[in-house]
Amino acid sequence: MIRSTGTPPPLSSAEQLRYARHLSLPEIGLDGQHKLQQASVLVIGAGGLGTPALLYLAAAGVGRLGIIDPDCVELSNLQRQILYPTAACGSAKVEAARDRLLALNPHLQIDIYPEAFALANSADLIAAYDLIIEGSDQFAAKYLVNDACVLAGKPYIGASIRAFSGMLAVYAAPNGPCYRCLFPEMPAPETVPSCAQAGVLGTVPGLFGVLQAHEALKLILGIGEPLIGALLKIDLLTMRFQRLRLPRDPGCPLCGESPTIRTLTETSFVCATPTQRPTDTLPWLSVAASQQRPALRWVDIRTTAEFAAGHVPEAIHAPLDQIEAWAAQVEPHEELLLYCQQGGRTVQAYHRLQGKLQGRVSLLRGGYEAWLQGVSAQTSATS
Numbered sequence: 001m002i003r004s005t006g007t008p009p010p011l012s013s014a015e016q017l018r019y020a021r022h023l024s025l026p027e028i029g030l031d032g033q034h035k036l037q038q039a040s041v042l043v044i045g046a047g048g049l050g051t052p053a054l055l056y057l058a059a060a061g062v063g064r065l066g067i068i069d070p071d072c073v074e075l076s077n078l079q080r081q082i083l084y085p086t087a088a089c090g091s092a093k094v095e096a097a098r099d100r101l102l103a104l105n106p107h108l109q110i111d112i113y114p115e116a117f118a119l120a121n122s123a124d125l126i127a128a129y130d131l132i133i134e135g136s137d138q139f140a141a142k143y144l145v146n147d148a149c150v151l152a153g154k155p156y157i158g159a160s161i162r163a164f165s166g167m168l169a170v171y172a173a174p175n176g177p178c179y180r181c182l183f184p185e186m187p188a189p190e191t192v193p194s195c196a197q198a199g200v201l202g203t204v205p206g207l208f209g210v211l212q213a214h215e216a217l218k219l220i221l222g223i224g225e226p227l228i229g230a231l232l233k234i235d236l237l238t239m240r241f242q243r244l245r246l247p248r249d250p251g252c253p254l255c256g257e258s259p260t261i262r263t264l265t266e267t268s269f270v271c272a273t274p275t276q277r278p279t280d281t282l283p284w285l286s287v288a289a290s291q292q293r294p295a296l297r298w299v300d301i302r303t304t305a306e307f308a309a310g311h312v313p314e315a316i317h318a319p320l321d322q323i324e325a326w327a328a329q330v331e332p333h334e335e336l337l338l339y340c341q342q343g344g345r346t347v348q349a350y351h352r353l354q355g356k357l358q359g360r361v362s363l364l365r366g367g368y369e370a371w372l373q374g375v376s377a378q379t380s381a382t383s
Contacts, residue, residue, distance in 0.1 A: 008034040015107060019061055027223045033061060039220040040064035042129035044117050044145055046093040047071075048205030049135030049159055049212060051083035056213035058101040058108055062220070065101065066129055068113035069093045075376075076369055080202035117141055119264060122148040131219055132156035133212045139186045146171060146179035147264055150254050157215045157227075159208040164201055164237045166208045169227050169246060170215050173255035176228035181249040204236055282350060284365040285337060287374040296337040296362065301349050306341065312371055315339075323349050327356050339364035339371070 011019070011033065022028045022036075039062050043050045046069040057065060073081075073088045073096055088096040094112035101110055115121065117136065126132060126148045134145045134156050142158065149156045155172035158179060171178050211232070218224045233242040253260045290296060298315040300307050307317045318326040320340070330336070338346045338361060346363040353361055364370065 008037055015061075018105075018107075022060070028221060032221045032223075035220055035222075036061045036217070037063040039131075040066070040129045041131055041133060041216055041220075042066040042068070042125060043133045043135060044068055044141070045135035045137065046081075046083070046097050047077070047135060047137065048080040048200065048202075049161065049209040050133065051081045051097065052206045052209030053133050053135065053213040053216070054097060054101060055083060055104070056210055057216065058105045060213075060217055061105065061107065062216075063107075064109040064111070064129075066111040066113065066125070067094045067097050068115065068117050068125065069097075070114060070116045074369075075373075080200065080205050082202075082206065117144065119144065123152070123264060126152045126154055129154070131216060133216060134158040135209065135212070142179060143186055144264070147254060147261060150178050151262075151264065155219060155228075157212045157219075159212050161200060161205050161208050163199055164204060165233070165235045166204055167234075168208055168211050168215070168232045169230065170219070172226075172228045173248070177246050177248040178252065178255045180254045181252045182231070182246060184249070184252070201236070207234070207236070282347065283362045285362045286365050287370050290337055290362075290364060293335075293337075295335060297334050299336050299338050300340075300368070301338055301345055302340050302368070306368075310368075310372075312339070312368065320345050320349055324352055324356070327353050330357060335360050335362070337362045337364055340367050342369055343367040 011030070015033075016023065019033050022033050023030060025032075041057055041062055041064075043054055043057075043065065046054065046067050050067070050069070054065065054067065071093050073084045073091050073093055075086070075089050078084060078086060078089075083100050084093070084096050085100075092114045094114050098110045098112050102108065113121070113125070117125065122144055132145065132149055132154060134142060136142055136145065142160075145156060145158070148154075149171065150173045155170060157168070157170050159168045160166055169182070170176070215226055218226050227243075229246055229248075231244045231246045233244065234240070248255065250257045285293075298312050300311050300315045300317050301320045301323060302311075303319060304317070307319075311317070336357065338349050340346050340349075343364065343366055346367070350361060350363060366373075
């Protein structure tokens with residue numbers, strides 16, 4: 001599916017040693033290694049999925065890698081994002097990833113984009129690479145990747161993970177279905193728990209990221225049976241693997257028989273979901289600002305398991321699914337500071353409580369992880 005162009009230079013003696021196990025495989029050999037050298041792959045998201053994929057693509061000798069991610073490395077990433085050392089915390093992910101990958105294999109070209117994959121840059125980025133690995137954790141980004149790839153005629157490997165399971169497919173319309181054939185409409189954000197909320201065992205994104213790299217290598221080399229028209233689901237608690245048929249939807253608005261999406265626009269990937277309320281107008285408090293208001297009653301809205309694992313001292317536990325019943329018992333004079341793991345669920349709680357505790361609820365920006373970071377900084381400063 002991925003065609004090489006031009007006459008590649010011969011492999012150096014160091015490269016022959018590096019790729020010796022590839023060269024001995026009749027399915028790869030010298031021609032296959034040249035295909036890998038000439039190929040380019042864009043990895044969208046340098047997180048739990050993207051980092052193991054990048055490691056194996058770099059080790060395999062894929063000649064040009066693009067990495068796009070706007071975030072910096074955080075300590076909470078390191079449980080699963082094994083590309084980064086602890087010393088990289090605070091650094092831009094794309095820069096830390098480039099340095100680590102070039103240390104692994106200096107024979108590569110690595111392009112970095114310290115920004116979000118968005119409508120403004122999507123078409124140019126997709127056009128610049130042979131194929132794409134989608135490792136984002138936002139549904140809007142998944143739909144944008146899908147739409148941009150279909151319109152550009154580029155294949156991509158998408159994966160989603162949660163807790164102990166995940167799914168994987170190669171989307172290569174018109175040779176197979178696109179993501180919209182599987183999920184025609186984007187789910188409302190409040191119905192899908194984030195990684196921070198649901199949790200994930202570190203090996204789960206590791207496995208799926210490696211599988212994404214594996215499918216990319218198959219596409220580049222033109223070997224095996226890529227997961228086109230199929231969906232691989234894996235439950236890693238039971239080690240149950242399912243390969244499901246994934247047909248094209250003739251009524252798909254993007255790749256169907258009468259498509260209605262012909263260009264990338266804001267509405268093409270933001271599908272039929274409830275109107276999202278802006279969050280910048282909510283009563284957010286930073287950790288530092290909250291410490292200047294000792295009368296605030298801290299309220300932990302996370303799950304029982306999260307609360308038991310660690311919480312702000314003297315915080316009250318009021319799980320999100322019980323928040324309205326709990327609020328009915330709050331004393332009239334009390335002022336509350338709600339927090340979850342990173343801040344997202346507190347927005348849901350705030351809107352559920354609207355009208356019940358008017359003007360008496362604040363939200364902790366960054367959630368429990370921000371509070372932990374403040375404690376860690378104070379400990380380091382005094383040690």
